[in-house]
Amino acid sequence: MAAQTARKRVTIRHLADSLGLTKGTVSRALNGYPDIAEATRLRVRRQADVLGYRPLSQAQGIRTGRTRSIGLVFRTDLPNAQRPFIADFLAGVSRRASSDNWTLTVATAASEDELIDTHRRLIEERKADGFILPRTDANDARVALLRETETPFVLFGRTSDLTDCAWFDISGEDAMTSAVDRLVGYGHRRIAFVNGDSRYNFSRIRRDAVLAALAAKGLPTDPQLVDLTAMTHDTGRAATEHLLTSRAPPTAIIFATDLAAVGAYSAAKSFGLKIGQEVSVISYDGIPEGEYADPGLTTYRVDNHHAGRRLAELLIRRVRGEPTETLRELAPAKLAARGSDGPPTMSSEQLADRLRATA
Amino acid sequence: MAAQTARKRVTIRHLADSLGLTKGTVSRALNGYPDIAEATRLRVRRQADVLGYRPLSQAQGIRTGRTRSIGLVFRTDLPNAQRPFIADFLAGVSRRASSDNWTLTVATAASEDELIDTHRRLIEERKADGFILPRTDANDARVALLRETETPFVLFGRTSDLTDCAWFDISGEDAMTSAVDRLVGYGHRRIAFVNGDSRYNFSRIRRDAVLAALAAKGLPTDPQLVDLTAMTHDTGRAATEHLLTSRAPPTAIIFATDLAAVGAYSAAKSFGLKIGQEVSVISYDGIPEGEYADPGLTTYRVDNHHAGRRLAELLIRRVRGEPTETLRELAPAKLAARGSDGPPTMSSEQLADRLRATA
DNA sequence: AGCCTTGCCGAAACCGGTTTCGGCGCGCAA
């Protein structure tokens, strides 16, 4: 690779000397200043390649304030909803970042306060030029901080006030709409919806979509059927039990998150119900547990690797000065049709009778 | 918090001026140089607190070469064995790191070559003072690189040549020994072992432990029973099917990894066998899928959060110059006894007959 | 021919720290 003559890092000084130029000239040539002759610029670039010169980002940073680094802070105290998604997501971000010689600074926080403090620390110490904000709240405290300190950021997900925000999101609304259509197409008439925590912005979006889709199909939206929330195995199980033991149980349930949906399997089993037959389940996320559940969980799968790549891309461009208006993307979730949904084998009334019988 | 008089970062210059000292003196006072009067040092420290001064690690780094940053590179191309563990692990590392104002630089690599290149890049650009190496191979290329470049590192897991290595590991040998004892205690006489990939050092360790424990109990170690490997759901399922369809099937199986063990559930179900009764399963890792499997998977759980914390601790001390001899730790895995193991309900012969009948 | 641009580069200051070097002032022994 690099002609490692002196077995030491090659600095801008070496490069300049080897060209008979000064540091300043070399720096300007490499950074695209207009007062450098094109021929010189080329000569410098070539020689930089030959010597394998790579500027020390920290040295650059002390003058420029930027260090080519993406900041990413995860919450660890919330229901383990983010557990499965982290690995793929990190891989995506990292891949895009390193392709431009950027780097990734990761931290975690165990509370809302710590979350803000951590961001603040990273900003103060200039450990990150900008941040990717996963799991955006409807009203996000991080956004306020970053705006105040004029730190670039990109949302993964949308938030209530999107003015001057760059963001990337998966269209939960399209997925929910499609889920309703699919179930109605199977013949389901009584469909329940178990939403995510209302603190998250995506919950509002998905709920609105479900309600609109039900209305569009001329189905009533019984509050009893659409007001539950669950984001974990246990709460998902509880929500399912609650729904199935109601007077008029649904024949199909849409979950806003897979983690809750797998909880439904436990509930169904305890009632002696077969998922995909007596009760249909469709969900959203695409976690591995769903793939290996029995029957496989029909879900709208999120490509977290892709999301990470795009978010890194958007943030880098944002840091480089692009306006937020051009930095917004909505990607679709992809349906993974497996065995957890299908035509209803009995009506709501029959289901209620059957459940009363087993109880 | 800090008296933010000028709403700008407070630099060492501000601090020095406010004390009537020079930059150099302040720096030496803060960094424990012996040629500073103790009274002065105290005065400087106090004032630094008051002003909320925090040195810019990048600025320090350009002179010292160190930047208080831990490097961590994950492989993404291997069987998704590391997926579930990442979140907790990161949280542990990050928590310990931030408590000393260190930071965490994360990257990913999709191949062995990329893995080495990524490490090399991070070293060259001085993005990390040292590395934590997860999933150590029996003969690890990263170790060679880091030795060559004199970069500090800590292994998560052990490797074949441990001279001058700092490391932290979970005692897979104790877990495997305990698993054998437990099964033998239940009355199992024909016990199989499905190991991890032989490229990993832990596989050798766990295998040796199982064989030794079996021998200690006076049980024969049939090569047919202990030579399989699996680290994914599908391969775990295949291995289980292979074992159960052999002439003398085991009544209990020990898996080196949970991911393989949950595959056994699929296999058992297809044979109409109840796990924890006709066939017992014990495993190792503690992934969430195991907890919600039916019956719950008995496993030796690894505390990844703790591992992360300890590894960060060891690496920081290593970077600060502590010799490797004092930086070695072995922690136990904790048994999570659930429903997947118990006394055998039939002998190997009876099991073979039963399987032949259903087939 | 003289003048004013303009293109292009060198020189030097600067960023925020660390580290080396030298010297002042004091106490102590001769």
Next chain:
DNA sequence: TTGCGCGCCGAAACCGGTTTCGGCAAGGCT
């Protein structure tokens, strides 16, 4: 009193880059 050593700090160089400023030479214009 002088001499010496030592504790303590200031001054300045340094790390590896970036950015500002100024000046030289070539070219166009009158």
